Amino acid sequence: MNIKEVDKFFFEMGPIRPPSEGRDHSLLIRTTRNCSWNLCEFCATYKSKKFSYRQVNDIKKDIDVARTIHDEINTVSSEIGLAGRVNRQVVAALWEENPHIYGEGAGDPETVSLRQQNLINVINWLGSGAKTVFLQDADALIMRTPELVEIIGYLKETFPTIERVTSYARSKSCLRKSPEKLKELHEAGLTRLHVGLESGCDEVLAFMRKGVTAQEQVEGGRKVADAMISLSEYVMPGLGGRRWSEKHALDSARVLSEIDPDFIRLRSLVLRRHSPLLAQAQAGRFAELLEDEVVEEIGLFIENLHCRAYVVSDQMANLLFGVEGQLPQDKEQILGVIAAYREMLPMEKLAFRLRQRLHSFLSVYGRLSPELEEKVQEAREALQKEKPEAAIKVDAAIFGLKEAFV
Numbered sequence: 541m542n543i544k545e546v547d548k549f550f551f552e553m554g555p556i557r558p559p560s561e562g563r564d565h566s567l568l569i570r571t572t573r574n575c576s577w578n579l580c581e582f583c584a585t586y587k588s589k590k591f592s593y594r595q596v597n598d599i600k601k602d603i604d605v606a607r608t609i610h611d612e613i614n615t616v617s618s619e620i621g622l623a624g625r626v627n628r629q630v631v632a633a634l635w636e637e638n639p640h641i642y643g644e645g646a647g648d649p650e651t652v653s654l655r656q657q658n659l660i661n662v663i664n665w666l667g668s669g670a671k672t673v674f675l676q677d678a679d680a681l682i683m684r685t686p687e688l689v690e691i692i693g694y695l696k697e698t699f700p701t702i703e704r705v706t707s708y709a710r711s712k713s714c715l716r717k718s719p720e721k722l723k724e725l726h727e728a729g730l731t732r733l734h735v736g737l738e739s740g741c742d743e744v745l746a747f748m749r750k751g752v753t754a755q756e757q758v759e760g761g762r763k764v765a766d767a768m769i770s771l772s773e774y775v776m777p778g779l780g781g782r783r784w785s786e787k788h789a790l791d792s793a794r795v796l797s798e799i800d801p802d803f804i805r806l807r808s809l810v811l812r813r814h815s816p817l818l819a820q821a822q823a824g825r826f827a828e829l830l831e832d833e834v835v836e837e838i839g840l841f842i843e844n845l846h847c848r849a850y851v852v853s854d855q856m857a858n859l860l861f862g863v864e865g866q867l868p869q870d871k872e873q874i875l876g877v878i879a880a881y882r883e884m885l886p887m888e889k890l891a892f893r894l895r896q897r898l899h900s901f902l903s904v905y906g907r908l909s910p911e912l913e914e915k916v917q918e919a920r921e922a923l924q925k926e927k928p929e930a931a932i933k934v935d936a937a938i939f940g941l942k943e944a945f946v
């Protein structure tokens with residue numbers, strides 16, 4: 541391997557990216573660290589972490605490291621007769637040939653782990669055609685426009701295969717950028733923004749300390765859409781709790797209908813460990829909805845959406861992955877998925893919920909811990925025998941499975 545500066549051989553990676561970017565195996569490039577706002581009650585992702593900007597030169601160095609890994613993967617693939625194709629054999633060869641980079645004694649465990657994650661990220665990215673990049677962390681739009689333009693330009697120059705560059709952004713940051721700056725970013729190659737709308741209801745936004753009003757969300761979203769940047773808005777079913785459930789559904793549908801984004805993605809509320817909202821719920825100031833109530837809320841929300849977005853339910857916290865389709869033409873079909881769930885018999889609903897949650901868990905973690913295995917078995921047995929305590933057993937198993945989502 542022709543890597544000279546082994547000590548620096550890694551690029552920074554943040555903790556999360558949207559599920560769609562994971563599915564497309566996007567290359568992850570960190571342009572800022574953590575979240576500058578960091579106050580949302582339901583969010584625990586960056587709570588103990590300090591926000592910071594990154595220097596353009598440091599981000600460029602990260603891109604250079606990704607390029608070196610990219611080149612090494614291609615070289616190794618050719619050497620072992622795969623002609624540039626990537627598979628487990630390439631990973632194993634790179635790993636084995638470079639114990640000074642990927643081996644256990646190659647540095648502090650955090651750095652070695654990061655190098656391994658970098659390798660896997662670039663391998664998967666290459667395997668999917670090296671077309672998409674996601675800029676981390678919570679809000680790349682907070683960067684100064686010339687710097688962001690420079691980074692996108694450098695990415696595209698370094699990897700001419702790139703077709704899509706996306707990022708998370710806060711509605712407030714979208715609103716703060718002038719139409720000219722958003723246009724400049726679009727022309728530089730910023731293809732899509734993933735915006736956490738969460739709710740279009742002012743009471744919910746205020747309670748959750750989202751730091752933005754419904755009207756600001758409309759204006760921020762419209763600005764992005766007018767700049768021809770693809771817009772993906774996330775809404776959080778359940779976020780209004782029992783108190784605002786109906787208003788949350790109706791106002792969110794109204795706001796999203798006004799924005800008319802390209803995508804509306806559902807990301808149901810999960811009370812996250814270490815989130816202020818969990819403490820609020822424990823203190824009785826927030827009443828979480830039951831799963832069936834969340835389904836009802838989603839039904840009301842979809843019924844009242846009047847826009848041309850593609851609706852997606854691709855987040856592991858969701859129950860109904862079938863809630864997906866192009867509006868307006870697929871609205872009835874989407875509502876049909878909700879109606880089909882509603883019409884299930886109580887035991888069928890329980891079995892369905894257990895199956896879905898188990899599937900989500902296993903798709904991420906691969907297997908159950910002995911403790912969870914026992915809970916799931918107990919739930920299955922109670923369901924099979926239609927025992928009166930089936931609901932309690934299923935809820936206990938689902939509670940254990942959902943704990944892992946947080």
Ligand code: SF4
Binds near residue numbers: 579736
């Ligand atoms: S803006 Fe996003 S990342 Fe930041 S605290 Fe809110 S939900 Fe979390």
